[in-house]
Amino acid sequence: MAHSPPRLTTDRLSERGKDVAVVVAVALVVVGGTLWSMRDRSETPWQTALGWALIAVGCGALYFRRRWPVAVALFTLAVCAVYYPISVYDGPLLVVFVIALYTTAAEGRFATAVAFGIGVMLMIVYGEVHGRQSGRHVDDAQFMMLAGWLLSILVLARAQRTRAAYLEEVRARALxxxxxxxxxxxxxATEERLRIAREVHDVLGHSISLINVQSSAALHRLSKKQAGDDPAAALVSAQEALEAVKSTSKDALRELRSTLGMLRGAGEAAPTAPASGLAQLPELLDRARSAGLDVAAKTQGAPRPLPPPLDLAAYRIVQESLTNVTRHAQAASAAVTLDYGEDALRLSVEDDGVGAPDGIGEGSGIRGMAERARAFGGELATENTADGFRVTARLPYEAPGGGMNEAKGGAA
Known part of the structure; x- marks a missing residue:
């Protein structure tokens, strides 16, 4: 944007240079032709002075032909109407009007240009009819040639106008x-950033929550050892918790590498770890159990292969739901249900915790799960139950509109 004013100034200077060039070129033609016609003719000084004055103003008026095309055409026509009756030389000053007439038509005033052309022909006819005593100045052949010349000028200007309009339309469409x-x-780019942020949130949020719970358990058990409880049992419990931390952090690194692999540049090696999906659900449940949550899983209907994007979305919804249970629900147990229906996968995660205000979960985790479901034409709902809190989601196998949302999710 900062470069627009200099470019506009350059364009204006270029257009002015073209106008000056036209004036100079036409003036050279008219002056040269007039001098040539003076070879064997003579006229009075006042005729010569007036003739050269009319040539000067007629040529100079062309500088303004694009700014005021109709006015310049009318002015040059008037100059010619005065010049030819009083001049003996009959120089080519008519070129000035022809240029102005062309500009008028090319600038979109085609009807006005046609009217000027017809007016010129009528003026010539009038001059020939009333000047018969001194003989004809324009014979029939010259008259037809002049008419054809003016018609050609108008047609050429019309074609130029049409071409300019077409080019302008092409430029507008390209812009x-x-x-x-x-x-x-x-x-x-915005959607990609949001998608990656959601992926990173789901991967790290779940794993770090489990690591936090497990490391807290290890510290608690070690504090019991220091307080004099059974040292061997405390060390075994702490070791189990730390093993769970190690396993969880390893899985977190694997999933993080897989997620960041989507950002690799062209030519870089693809991640070798398998993409997350419901096939990894047992490992996910084991990590939740290592954090002290009693998790049970149930499958209804006949399991079927899912498109990778849909498979990942279902896995992430279960993962985020269990993360929320571990972090916020204060629950002892949870149940994961996968229901393979005819047209959609329905899943639910229900816990026996404290629930949520008004049965509506808050935070970016719930919003992320809802966005995943909507991306496939499905929906997600949360509600309090008599014993705790429930998350339910419906994910159609084929999104409405011929798989557009599936393709969109495929970018994940």
């Missing part, structure tokens, strides 16, 4: 397409 492409690229 609109470029802006639309930039908007789409920006939107895609």
């Amino acid at each position: 609109a397409a470029e802006r639309e492409q930039e908007a789409r690229a920006q939107q895609s």
